[in-house]
Amino acid sequence: MILRLALLSAIKHWRRSLVVAGAVAVACAVMIAIGSLLNGITGSFYDSVIPNSGHVRIEDARTADSLNPLDLELLLPNAAGLVAKIEALGDRRIVDVEPILGFGALLVEDRDVTTLQGGQDPRNLAMRGMGVSPDTRFADNVRFAMKEGSFLPGGRGIALSERAARLVGAKLGTGLLVLVQDRNGEPWYERLVVTGLFATESADFDESTFYIAEETAASMLDAAGMAREVRLLLADRNDAEAVARELAPLTGGGGGGGTTLRIQTWQTINASIFAILLFVKILLGIIMALFAIVSGTIIANSSLMSVMERIREYGTMRAIGLRARSLERLILLEGLMLGALGAALGVGIGFIVIAYLSRGGIDLGGIMESLGLSRYNRPRGDFWWFAFCTLASVVVSLAATAKAARSVGSMGVAESLATSS
Amino acid sequence: MELLGIAIRNIRRNERRSRLTIITIVIGVAILMNMQGIYRGLTTTVYGHMMAMDTAQVQVENAAYRADARRIPLDKTIADPDAVAASLRALPGVAAVSERVDASFEITNGREGVRVMARGVSQDEARVTDLGRSIVAGRLFAAGEPGLVIGKGMATKLGLKVGDAAWFTALDRHSVRNLGSAPVVGIFEYGFPLLDDYMIYLDIDQARSFLDLGKVATRLVVRGSEPRASAALAKEIGRALAARPDLAVYEWKTFAENLVSTIETRLQLLLSILAVLFSLIIAGIFNTMAMNVRERYREIGTLRAIGIRRSGLEAIFLLEGLVMGVMGCAIAAIPATAVGLWLGVWGIDISGIMPRDIPIPFGSVLHAAYSPVDALRAVAAGTGAALLGSWFPARRAARLPITAAIAAVR
């Protein structure tokens, strides 16, 4: 009956109920949309950036301050030994350990001498080569974005993006010259056949990175058994710090050659992304708080009005024998119902907004690509976030109603009966 | 004037309700006031830096260059840069034109090397960008002089000082690797790591001969006399070069697409959020005013009975909304001015917050740039919202039949 009474009152004053529910809905939908946007960014970060960059990374300690991160001086001299040692640990938290041999190279169009006409010089493109195992687990963004061919079948060949291929006039199956300077400073080149063409979401990445087999890279660079870094993939990324700590003794002499190694976790590797994410989070948090305040104010106002308008009715109920606390509960119940209705509406609107936005994705601008993120952000709904927003909306609505409820509850019965609102 | 007094007294009659309503206006207006300033500060700083350091306002390239820009092609050049530059200098809005040859170099101090962007520039470069003013040690090379101007970050990391010799290699037009050396004559510092670490300048003729290029240029860089009118300038230059289909004209934004798109999408996002916020505020005012009207049916009837016109009644309620809007704006001015002073005069030192490798030239301190128009716009939005929210309730009050209004038992 009390429930029915609250429901009927809400329906009778439908216009104001609509305002309250609407205010809740808008705030809830905005919170959901903003949260999902953020979730989309962090989600794509966790799903693509981290697994690709590894959860733990071991590299030369000087790398961070080096002007040229592809300097061959910074290679780990005994990466193969280090990998073997880590594998020997048999740590079940570690899913994969791989040496990655990154290097600077120049891709040069492979033209038959007979087709070289006057003034037409072969095109070239400076890129970053990644020497990886053909069945690497650290190039998901590429391996699952193959447009033609396959990644590195049989361990030979070169995989590069369609964009890069166009710039150097290469196609699937054509040759491509890869020019490097080896560790001794000697120029060296190898003719490799394009075995795979990919297109990731990041134009920056596509135009800057190609993949070849690690063995090929090592032989070209005269760097057998060496790697720029050793990457670890963990079953649970939260183990990164612990694993990093436990690996520390291994790297003491493990790198060999007197180089100091540094073990990084995904948190330190992506520190700048975290800094930006934090910045964005704070900004969005402020916006959400403002929405909560504005809609809270509107709800408080509306419920105060609707309560004051019905003060006589409440006085009557109290005269009949309704206790003050029960009356407060009745008013709160109405607020709760409107809050819940608004939250449900908000969740609905939020769903639609997310569905709409994630079709094409929101263009967050090219800077995202420079950070290794996709520039098109697809908001992601998250059950817990939805639940949180729903709860927060209801709580805001309740809190905003509480004032009105208390003011009526504490009013004298005779006084409220005499009020001619 | 009497109506205004009535309106103010009515607002005070329901003080709590009015206060809550005004709070929403205050929030909306304060945000709007500051956001414009912050946004303008951000864009003028960032865009200004970008133009002053790198892009100037308008650039002319070989029409085929842009598609292949990533490989910094030496085969898609402007064949007659001097002639084109001369024709551009003759245009009224053009302040200075510089020729550039861009190439990818590898520079080394003998121990370690790094791939950099090399920019062969004419003496005019100092007139289109801030290069001349940003040299912190040494000087800019003279015309035809072999010498390098390198960034401070690169100088530090490679351990190069003014007077030291630097070695560099690059592939020339025929993909033949050439080796050269030149003394470092100057060191610049823009405060933008991307340039300070990875950009070198040399004389354009030195670059041409090193890369085996003739009298060509990769691009012509134009600074206009009107710093904010780059779009108009680009259009004018485009018209002037209409007879040259082999050339393409671009506004500076093309070269900072990442930057511009990032800032502009953020703006759109914020604008849509603001729009939602203001519709909430309008709904709140509507609610309050509708309540005010309903509560005062009897009073409305009495006022009408003693002879006030419909328009007068409407004015009372609109005035009530307006007064709340104005009060909201006035109160909002306090926090907005405080934040504004802080951001505008002292600014936020963002060098500690922003990671160094973020490719946006924020500079080290972010200043908001306020203009009186911001405040006007925010006040207009606040009072506009208040009026809009009061509109329907006011009309409703005015259209109420007198007898019904008087008889209302409320």
Next chain:
Amino acid sequence: MSDNAGRMLLEVRGVTKDYRLGKTSIHALRGIDLSVEAGDFVSVVGPSGCGKTTLLNIIGCIDKPSSGKIFLDGLDVSTFDDNGEADTRLARIGFIFQSFNLVGVLDVRENIEFPLILAKVPKAERARRVDRLIELVELGEFVRHKPDELSGGQRQRVAIARALVNRPSLVIADEPTANLDSATSTTIMEAMKALNEEEKVTFIFSTHNELIERYAKRILLIRDGIIIGEEFPGEKNPGERRRGEWSRGSAPGGDSGPHAGGGAP
């Protein structure tokens, strides 16, 4: 509803009530002593602002006296806290208001049933009692109507049913006919009188309408916060009338209300 007529139901001892209105203090009641037996039908009469409503509110436990005591069924209700008062109202008192005060969103049946729900009466019992009362106030065909679909008289009959549904010891009616025309007023008073006589419901009602006050077995005359006289219209002996110095004819605002006066009962 009390069946032991003659038992002392209500005793009011030295009740005063002061209000502060701005800077001035208003003495609404200045020492009221009053006893009401079960089964009585009492009318409180006096001009506007004489303290009628205040007295009824205090008796009805919706207002507290500034001093004095009220015993209802032998319990000193003036010492009760808020919840105690609410429970007392629920169990022992029924209210009938001048402007009916029905809950707008509930229909006739639900309005009557409301106090029973508050009192946690089982559903079957509720239905039985509500049905009986609907019959009693002759609203059988209107059970599903909302208050705003009823006439004033019908609304007040709903209010009467609601006041009686919890079988209160005492029903308080503050100007129950002031918002009704005279014909309807008569019906309402007849209904109340019938309930008093047949069901032995104790009523205290206030009015400033001379025709209405005649329905009472006992009339209390109040002016300026004190009882200045008492009449027993049922008794033939006019010597029992104790009018004091107050002359009916000069009562300020006594019968100037829009619905006061009018046709004969």
